[in-house]
Amino acid sequence: xxxxxxxxxxxxxxxxxxxxxxxxxxxxxxxxxxxxxxxxxxxxxxxxxxxxxxxxxxxxxxxxxxxxxxxxxxxxxxxxxxxxxxxxxxxxxxxxxxxxxxxxxxxxxxxxxxxxxxxxxxxxxxxxxxxxxxxxxxxxxxxxxxxxxxxxxxxxxxxxxxxxxxxxxxxxxxxxxxxxxxxxxxxxxxxxxxxxxxxxxxxxxxxxxxxxxxxxxxxxxxxxxxxxxxxxxxxxxxxxxxxxxxxxxxxxxxxxxxxxxxxxxxxxxxxxxxxxxxxxxxxxxxxxxxxxxxxxxxx
Amino acid sequence: xxxxxxxxxxxxxxxxxxxxxxxxxxxxxxxxxxxxxxxxxxxxxxxxxxxxxxxxxxxxxxxxxxxxxxxxxxxxxxxxxxxxxxxxxxxxxxxxxxxxxxxxxxxxxxxxxxxxxxxxxxxxxxxxxxxxxxxxxxxxxxxxxxxxxxxxxxxxxxxxxxxxxxxxxxxxxxxxxxxxxxxxxxxxxxxxxxxxxxxxxxxxxxxxxxxxxxxxxxxxxxxxxxxxxxxxxxxxxxxxxxxxxxxxxxxxxxxxxxxxxxxxxxxxxxxxxxxxxxxxxxxxxxxxxxxxxxxxxxxxxxxxxxxxxxxxxxxxxxxxxxxx
Numbered sequence: 132x133x134x135x136x137x138x139x140x141x142x143x144x145x146x147x148x149x150x151x152x153x154x155x156x157x158x159x160x161x162x163x164x165x166x167x168x169x170x171x172x173x174x175x176x177x178x179x180x181x182x183x184x185x186x187x188x189x190x191x192x193x194x195x196x197x198x199x200x201x202x203x204x205x206x207x208x209x210x211x212x213x214x215x216x217x218x219x220x221x222x223x224x225x226x227x228x229x230x231x232x233x234x235x236x237x238x239x240x241x242x243x244x245x246x247x248x249x250x251x252x253x254x255x256x257x258x259x260x261x262x263x264x265x266x267x268x269x270x271x272x273x274x275x276x277x278x279x280x281x282x283x284x285x286x287x288x289x290x291x292x293x294x295x296x297x298x299x300x301x302x303x304x305x306x307x308x309x310x311x312x313x314x315x316x317x318x319x320x321x322x323x324x325x326x327x328x329x330x331x332x333x334x335x336x337x338x339x340x341x342x343x344x345x346x347x348x349x350x351x352x353x354x355x356x357x358x359x360x361x362x363x364x365x366x367x368x369x370x371x372x373x374x375x376x377x378x379x380x381x382x383x384x385x386x387x388x389x390x391x392x393x394x395x396x397x398x399x400x401x402x403x404x405x406x407x408x409x410x411x412x413x414x415x416x417x418x419x420x421x422x423x424x425x426x427x428x429x430x
Numbered sequence: 431x432x433x434x435x436x437x438x439x440x441x442x443x444x445x446x447x448x449x450x451x452x453x454x455x456x457x458x459x460x461x462x463x464x465x466x467x468x469x470x471x472x473x474x475x476x477x478x479x480x481x482x483x484x485x486x487x488x489x490x491x492x493x494x495x496x497x498x499x500x501x502x503x504x505x506x507x508x509x510x511x512x513x514x515x516x517x518x519x520x521x522x523x524x525x526x527x528x529x530x531x532x533x534x535x536x537x538x539x540x541x542x543x544x545x546x547x548x549x550x551x552x553x554x555x556x557x558x559x560x561x562x563x564x565x566x567x568x569x570x571x572x573x574x575x576x577x578x579x580x581x582x583x584x585x586x587x588x589x590x591x592x593x594x595x596x597x598x599x600x601x602x603x604x605x606x607x608x609x610x611x612x613x614x615x616x617x618x619x620x621x622x623x624x625x626x627x628x629x630x631x632x633x634x635x636x637x638x639x640x641x642x643x644x645x646x647x648x649x650x651x652x653x654x655x656x657x658x659x660x661x662x663x664x665x666x667x668x669x670x671x672x673x674x675x676x677x678x679x680x681x682x683x684x685x686x687x688x689x690x691x692x693x694x695x696x697x698x699x700x701x702x703x704x705x706x707x708x709x710x711x712x713x714x715x716x717x718x719x720x721x722x723x724x725x726x727x728x729x730x731x732x733x734x735x736x737x738x739x740x741x742x743x744x745x746x747x748x749x750x751x752x753x754x
Contacts, residue, residue: 237714406554
């Protein structure tokens with residue numbers, strides 16, 4: 132592997148890892164605070180992609196469409212929380228898993244009804260089309276740099292919200308001891324919806340950023356969600372730091388295994404081994420520690 | 431001889447199942463065959479879920495392993511079901527041993543994520559089998575033969591599947607009521623207490639996981655014969671979710687209930703897809719409503735109705751759904 136290829140793949144890996152992180156934030160916060168496992172989080176990723184397409188068709192401007200679509204995803208997420216998830220708090224995992232699985236069935240079919248079964252393409256915004264020489268001899272797509280930047284900005288926003296605002300303090304307190312926060316008179320219902328909306332916004336934004344790279348189609352969020360769960364298992368549940376670590380590990384590992392493994396074991400075996408790589412890594416982490424590398428919540 | 435109402439109910443069900451091919455319409459026979467196969471897979475899920483309290487979201491992996499092994503061996507020239515099916519069951523059990531040994535290290539909510547992840551892994555492996563059609567899957571030239579009898583006849587395949595389903599139900603019922611079953615249910619209710627009285631829970635959980643995987647593998651082997659087509663779609667996480675949905679529609683922890691659940695699911699799918707391609711848009715909310723508003727699955731409701739009229743002492747009540 133040449134240095135140029137290494138750098139290019141490292142950038143790809145970090146970018147993919149940050150995408151996974153945007154997904155993982157919502158899943159891990161919702162689990163950490165509400166103790167709910169939400170399989171419909173992938174639907175929010177998908178909703179982001181489709182809403183971006185819809186908003187672009189109306190506004191023809193990314194500057195307008197992206198905020199509108201984020202807002203739309205938050206509305207979808209809040210509706211999901213109020214209508215379906217709220218009655219599930221305190222229920223068993225099975226109820227939560229089945230109800231949110233039912234939601235993914237609904238959303239995956241709903242987008243087919245509205246937008247059809249064919250994948251939709253999202254154009255890369257004009258100024259971001261093209262590539263940049265990031266290193267002598269390494270040309271890297273500007274769009275990928277831009278979404279890496281956008282994802283980093285999201286991470287920074289999340290950091291500020293979590294560490295320097297009252298909402299963040301409540302969320303952190305909630306994931307430590309929910310009952311105590313409730314006992315102190317905090318409107319816990321509002322806090323839950325806010326946490327869910329925050330997670331939805333990140334997931335939807337990740338879907339929008341990914342839209343031009345892949346295509347927007349039904350079920351696009353499900354494989355991403357499963358990989359996100361792998362990140363959370365690796366990083367440890369309920370912790371944002373764990374989610375970040377797990378997401379970057381999987382992002383970089385996944386990218387490099389796709390490049391390197393077929394070279395090592397041959398092209399035919401390579402495709403099978405590449406499909407397994409992330410999960411084998413997860414298995415190794417599980418053997419090393421049952422609760423992941425940076426677990427906040429044990430049990 | 432005083433048969434309990436419950437026994438009568440079971441006999442009536444078996445009689446009804448036996449009578450399906452008499453309708454003369456092969457469509458119904460084929461449909462009932464599907465119910466028997468999905469029902470068997472749902473029963474395998476119920477062992478883990480209803481009795482072990484283990485919510486697995488990766489059961490499709492074993493269903494798929496059974497189907498793939500059957501398809502691959504048949505294409506390689508092995509047609510005898512007495513060779514192919516045991517191989518399929520063994521392969522599924524082995525996969526269950528590997529996946530179970532790893533995922534049972536995780537607890538509760540993590541267990542769900544880990545089984546989901548390993549399920550997805552097997553999906554990708556199936557997709558990567560280029561020699562077997564990759565993403566598109568492959569067809570089986572013909573069905574297996576059972577002791578010289580061809581299963582190409584739909585009615586024969588139906589009766590074979592039905593017989594195997596009844597055998598699986600009987601063995602599963604014996605299993606959950608044995609000492610092993612007591613340990614499993616004890617662990618579901620309180621793992622720590624079980625460990626405290628000197629019974630290591632892990633090996634029991636793993637044994638249950640392997641048995642459940644083997645049953646799912648048999649269901650997969652039958653399904654490959656029924657459809658004569660095997661593809662990665664059999665291993666997708668949606669299929670795992672379907673199995674769970676069937677268990678819950680029928681009543682978890684009742685063994686027969688999940689077969690009912692499979693019937694309800696398939697009938698619902700069939701009836702709705704006559705009207706619309708988008709049947710999932712109705713099924714999804716139905717599943718949500720079942721979870722949110724209805725306490726009991728269909729079999730549980732039937733049992734309650736039967737019990738209300740029962741003069742003799744009530745039979746053992748249906749187990750509660752997966753206890754956390």
